[in-house]
Amino acid sequence: QKFISPSQLPLRIGLVMDTSNSVKLKLPFEKDAAEDFCATVTTYRRKDKVLFVTFDSEVKLHVDFTDDLQVLVRSIRSVKAGGYTRMYDAVYRLIEEKMATLVDADARRIVVVLSDGEDTASERTLKETIDMAQRYDVTIFGISTKNFKDIDSGMVETGEDKNLRALCEETGGQVFL
Numbered sequence: 047q048k049f050i051s052p053s054q055l056p057l058r059i060g061l062v063m064d065t066s067n068s069v070k071l072k073l074p075f076e077k078d079a080a081e082d083f084c085a086t087v088t089t090y091r092r093k094d095k096v097l098f099v100t101f102d103s104e105v106k107l108h109v110d111f112t113d114d115l116q117v118l119v120r121s122i123r124s125v126k127a128g129g130y131t132r133m134y135d136a137v138y139r140l141i142e143e144k145m146a147t148l149v150d151a152d153a154r155r156i157v158v159v160l161s162d163g164e165d166t167a168s169e170r171t172l173k174e175t176i177d178m179a180q181r182y183d184v185t186i187f188g189i190s191t192k193n194f195k196d197i198d199s200g201m202v203e204t205g206e207d208k209n210l211r212a213l214c215e216e217t218g219g220q221v222f223l
Contacts, residue, residue: 056092057151058111059087060140063122064161064191066102066131066163072191073127076160079189083158084118095145098122101136102129105166111144132166133159134175137186137213146182155184156219162192163210172209179217188214188221 061083063076080098087094095111098121107119122219137157145155157179165172179186211221 056150056153057087057091058145058148058150058155059094059096060099060144060155060157061096061118062099062101062133062136062140062157062159062161063125064102064123064133064159065100065127066129066166067127067163068131068164068166069191070127072162075123076191077122078161080122081119084122085115088113088115097140099136099140100125101131101132102127104129105132105136105139107144113123131161131165132168133161133163133165134168134170134213136174138170138175138178138188141178141182141184143200145184155182157184157186159186159188159210159213160191161188161210163188163207164192165209172212176213176216179213182219183217186214186217187219190221190223192204192223 061080063080084096087096095113096118097111098109098118109118140157155174190207190210192207214221
């Protein structure tokens with residue numbers, strides 16, 4: 047068996063988008079960012095697959111692992127905002143139901159969370175979610191939309207961003223403001 051560098055392994059990416067009331071005005075930005083991300087992933091490295099999940103008062107799987115950009119884009123464009131924010135539940139369930147049971151065992155497991163970082167309704171805690179990610183070797187990256195319209199956009203970290211940062215950094219990922 048030959049050694050394969052981690053950068054050559056196929057990626058299984060869970061794209062998790064916040065569609066709660068708090069992101070209503072930022073939803074067009076989130077959709078654009080999600081579309082661009084999917085286009086990049088499915089164009090450059092054909093062996094990678096993305097699944098698409100949204101969370102508000104409910105956690106919903108829209109598209110299972112695929113490399114079909116059209117299916118992903120259609121689904122991303124169709125989401126609407128409303129409800130509470132169950133970010134931890136969404137990430138936890140994605141890992142438990144999809145990442146933990148991956149058939150391609152050598153694939154790198156990655157979760158990308160688009161959110162303002164403010165969890166208001168999860169049954170799972172930040173710690174439980176981090177523990178679940180670490181158990182299945184899932185790396186989490188976050189894109190915070192918290193101060194999206196502000197003059198300091200992308201510069202100032204809020205309390206909510208600190209939770210998103212912890213979720214990412216404790217799993218080997220990082221957060222982008």
